Amino acid sequence: MARTARQVLDEATRELAPEAGANRLVPLIAAGDAPVTAVAAFALEQHHVIASDARSFLHLAERAALLRQPAVAAFFDHLAQDESRALACLGPLAAACRLDEEAVREHEPRAGCQAxxxxxxxxxxxxxxxxxxxALCANFAAWGDYCATVGRALREHYGFDDEACGFFDLFAAPDPEGAERALAAVGTGLVDGRLTERLARRYGRLLQDYELMFWATLAAC
Incomplete structure (x- = not known):
């Protein structure tokens, strides 16, 4: 029986989900035990992460268009737009962490956060x-859960307001348009034979590992 796009995405998300306790920092933030400096480091590093990911998604969209895969290109265009919105949300987060524009501009990124x-x-x-x-869809499931937890904790334990938590709220919120575009993209890959699940899961596994490295690096700040 032919596999569906939904089956591919659901199985990848389930199999690549990080183990409980793998993230060292989020539980500390959830309990209010992490220093604000760790949250500030998050904001500083994300300025570099978001800018880089936006360029990567636009390049993937261009490559997919050249391969005549408009559904795949549309998925990455959507992600690039999300990154633009996320970048705009980092200002209030940085301000809540008492970071000014000079601190953001002069920050030297950490290798563990930029992997x-x-x-x-x-x-x-x-x-x-x-x-x-x-690979990205599997990773985004865990990322969204982390953002939801951090957004709640920053309000409850750190006194951050809704504007300061906007970055986390953006990624924690359901994205039905993105989900529809992901299904369409994977469906295209199944039909034209371009999808290689073994490689997709390898990429997803490494993305999850690098994501955990990001949080572990912040936990050591």
Whole structure:
């Protein structure tokens, strides 16, 4: 029986989900035990992550268009637009952490925090775009849960207002349009034979590992 796009995405998300307790920092933030400096470091690093990921997604969209995969290109165009909205949300978060524009501009990024966007850029250059769709969707499930937890905790334990938590709310909220575009993209990959699930899951596994490296690096700040 032919597999469906929904089956591919659901199985990848389930199999690549990080183990409980794998994230060192989010539970500390959830309990109010992490220092504000860790949240500030998050904001500083995300300025670099978001800018890099936006470029990677636009490049993937261009490559998919050249491969005549409009559904895959549409998925990455959607992600690039989300990154633009996320970048706009980082200002209030940085301000709540008492970071001014100079602090953001002068920050030197940490290697452990930038491994994820560096690998995303590597995927943008050479991976089959539809394989990257599956890998990212699996990672986004965990990322969204982390953002939901952090957004609640910052309000409850750190006194951040809704504007300051807007970055986390953006990624924690359901994205039905993105989900529909992901299904369409994966469906295209199944029909034209470009999707290689083994590689897609490899990419997803590495993205999850680099994501955990990001949080672990912040936990050591």
């Amino acid at each position: 994820y966007p560096a690998y995303a850029a590597w995927l943008a250059l050479g991976a089959e775009p539809v394989d990257v769709v599956v």
